[in-house]
Amino acid sequence: MALRFYNTMSRRLEEFEPIEPGHVRMYTCGPTVYGPAHIGNFRAYIFEDILRRYLKYKGYRVTQVMNLTDIDDKTIRDSQEAGITLQEHTRKFIEMFFHDLDRLNIERAEYYPAATEHIPEMVDFIQKLIERGNAYGSGGSVYYKISTFPRYGALSHMDMTGLKAGARVDSDEYEKESVSDFAVWKGWSERDGNVFWNTPLGKGRPGWHIECSAMSMKYLGEQFDIHTGGVDNIFPHHENEIAQSEGVTGKKFVNYWLHNAHLIVESKKMSKSEGNFYTVGALVEMGHNPIAIRYLLMATHYRQQLNFTSEALEASKKAITRLRDFRTNVEDARPGPDSDTAKWTVARAVEGFEAALDDDLNMSQALAAAFDFVREVNAVVAEQGLSEADKKAVLNALRRFDSVLGVVYVKEAGIDQRIDTLIRERNEAKKARDFKTADKIRSDLLDEGIILEDTPVGTKWKRKV
RNA sequence: GGCGGCUUAGCCAAGUGGUAAGGCGGAGGUCUGCAAAACCUCUAUUCUCCGGUUCGAAUCCGGAAGCCGCCUCCA
Structure with a gap:
């Protein structure tokens, strides 16, 4: 049977066929490293891990990119509150993220590009958007002009005319020509403190959506197979990525959009x-x-x-x-x-x-x-x-x-000499029909999370899950 | 207000027109020094509710209720 995925773009199951036979290129939206990721975040990363592992199971070579968003309002705000640099702040959570990936037995992607390490690529990308008329500068920032991209809303199936002017629009974005235009470059403002880059676009920092367009293109090319994320990313994030990427290339950005549902806890x-x-x-x-x-x-x-x-x-x-x-x-x-x-x-x-x-x-x-x-x-x-x-x-x-x-053959702490000795002692006690001693050894080990089982081939031990 | 999704046993969860997968839990049995593991048997006449279509519906259609999302930087 052929591999099929539900494509958010078409809202139906589609047979999967990679652009390059035998090789799958995919971009999986990663964490914003302003704090420890929660289990809801990890549902997405587990889903992406299963996707990746099954593609490999099917014999595909996989090139996966997962971005690390290490620059946004929250990372700036929290690092300032902590009185440390942005990098010092995000590094801690990046380390924590990788530690959690390991604990959950999530395979590593091929690339984990960090936004702050790709500023030149993003600036370059934005300049192309300006050249092509898809973006305009205003008040030190650069905005994507949605009216230049007629297909906007295709992924989320949203009618952009319904947006109310002024609703939840950041106060520093009054320079936008249209409320639904979004920032690709944010001009420096007081509250950014010392977080800024001096670029041909001016002093400022990148918008959120641009990193995924610029970095996916760098590592996966102008067109690739699969893009994933949580359902909340469908709008506006992925919609904006499409507008940016296709705005620059004029080509179809991604063939298969896969989105995972959220989780709830105790209903x-x-x-x-x-x-x-x-x-x-x-x-x-x-x-x-x-x-x-x-x-x-x-x-x-x-x-x-x-x-x-x-x-x-x-x-x-x-x-x-x-x-x-x-x-x-x-x-x-x-x-x-x-x-x-x-x-x-x-x-x-x-x-x-x-x-x-x-x-x-x-x-x-x-x-x-x-x-x-x-x-x-x-x-x-x-x-x-x-x-x-x-x-x-x-x-x-x-x-x-x-x-x-990824749940059976998982590396765990190795054989403990002490346990083997205790098992031997217990077997001797059993032979002497001293079950009191034998049971004590077994229950003491159980307290440590070690389970002993007597089987026809001898006593075995395992760690309690 | 606009758009979308979900509701299956005590719990988790598949199934999307042909007569209810699987895991956990529970009951009984075999095995065992006792356990554990394993095996066997049983555990939803019924799929939120009310109508309809059909030879036949958990599955399609209409309505109601409840829950969860998205609607400009939250996976």
């Missing part, structure tokens, strides 16, 4: 005042495993609003444990005959998994295929063991599924 909108505003760090401090967060964020279809609940987070831990236990069950399965059931189950699972993800990344259904696989293989293992060939085929499939899921 409520996540907000600081509700006290349900979570960062990855805060959840980890509460004792939650980041991989469980990953699982929960990916298990709902990306275009569906996701309800993040602590109960679901616990369920996610159990689900991961089941998948990990399945791996060891298979690895340690006693030798058995070749099984047609096992072979058939592997084939069916792979087919089901791929069909689900091919269908606009239907992860819920892909997981269902994976869990059917687990149950069916476990039944064979329990009944008659596994032949070496079947074992290999099953583990191959699992490893392949996990190249997308």
